[in-house]
Amino acid sequence: MAVMPRASPGAAQTPEPLKVGSLKFGTVNWLLDTIAGDKVDIREGVRIERLELASNQATTVALQAGAVDLIVSDWLWAMRQRAEGDSLLFWPYSNALGALMVPRDKGFTSLADLKGKRIGVAGSALDKSWLLLRAFSRNKLNADLTEIVEPVYGAPPLLSEQLRLGRLDGVLTFWNFAARLDAAGYQPLIDMIDVMTELGVTPSPPLVGFVWREELLRTKPDQMTAFFRAVSGANQILKNDETAWERLRPAMGIGSDAEFGRLKDYFRAGIPTPWGAAETQAAERLFGILSELGGPELVGPRTRFDPTLFWVPKA
Structure with missing residues (x-):
């Protein structure tokens, strides 16, 4: 598995931003809005430049074209691209399915x-x-x-x-x-x-996560460690702080108080725990099931399960 050194929490903010592509109305924006609204990015010393896109296909095209550094996608797509020679990595965003x-x-x-x-x-x-x-x-x-x-x-x-x-x-x-x-x-x-x-896929591995190229760990290592600390910090805020959700409410397209409450509950239930060996083994089991039913049309003609896709930061 790819690893990289952990930057100190007090690292100076770099002028070089991380470019994150997201769906215009995607739930990852709730996380990114929380990072900005609670100034988690400033505390962690990372600048985030956001590019909102109209579709999942647009986000993957933006990553492949180098227009953004990171997107949120599923690891099955990332593994297929890795099999084709694009050295992508994956870090879980949500376990909500x-x-x-x-x-x-x-x-x-x-x-x-x-x-x-x-x-x-x-x-x-x-x-x-x-x-x-x-x-x-x-x-x-x-x-x-x-x-x-x-x-x-x-x-x-x-x-x-x-x-x-x-x-x-x-x-x-x-x-x-x-x-x-x-x-x-x-x-x-x-x-x-x-x-x-x-189906015997336990623990349930998150399917959706942040995807980026390996070279980003070499070209922007401090920004990457700071970004993922910011993501973890924002998740903890959304898990525990009602005020943060009230700030997000106008952008959530809420139809009722009940809808607001259920969206909070589902989001919180999907906050992922750290990825480890057990999750990789479960992902391999999941890959086998999906590739059997979806075939090459889903996973590609050359894709094999590749555990090195899943990035695990050093403690």
Whole structure:
């Protein structure tokens, strides 16, 4: 695993900024806003220059083009790029995954109850949560979920609206959309953390994290150590400080107090613990499941599990 020396907390602020690309309405902005709002960046001696982009594809293109130093993406994508020769590294951002959300008044208590129903799937047929739910279905119901339900693929906001209109019987969606549905009276039929546990993927490894090129540890080593200290500090603030959340509220697109509360709860539940050997082993197990169902279209033709992707800082 790649390591680098830890800079002292009192290191002088460098004039060279770290350029971070993020989705314009992505939840990573809550973290970055907290770093700025609580002046964590100043305390840690790091300058952060933010570039907000319109889509996940735009963030990955920006990283590959050198327009930004870091983005938030999933490690499966980063591992595929690493297999292609791009020396990327990964550090966890969030362990929040999502859930299969259903109406509370329909009497659904298990996956078997959804036989013959229309289920929205955020993303495409290669969505990682969908592939994991299919593997779970094979284990629990002895049948692929694609043979049991009618999947409807689409963007999360559209699927949430279709669920509210009664045109879908459930939605497998990302954690922040699941939180909003939870607040609106829907409930998780199954959480993706539980799915991974049932599949033997424990401890649950974060899928999403900061991704950057190895050379950044050589060209901006002090900035990198300071940045990740700032990220950890901001996570602790968001875990414990209600005032920080009140400052974020105007930018969160909140529809109700209940929605605000559930988004806080889901975010806090997803704050990752340090990555270690157990998480790497679980990630390898997860990679095997996903590559079996997703094949080369998902992981690429040459990708093998590469534990050196996961960066672990020195204590």
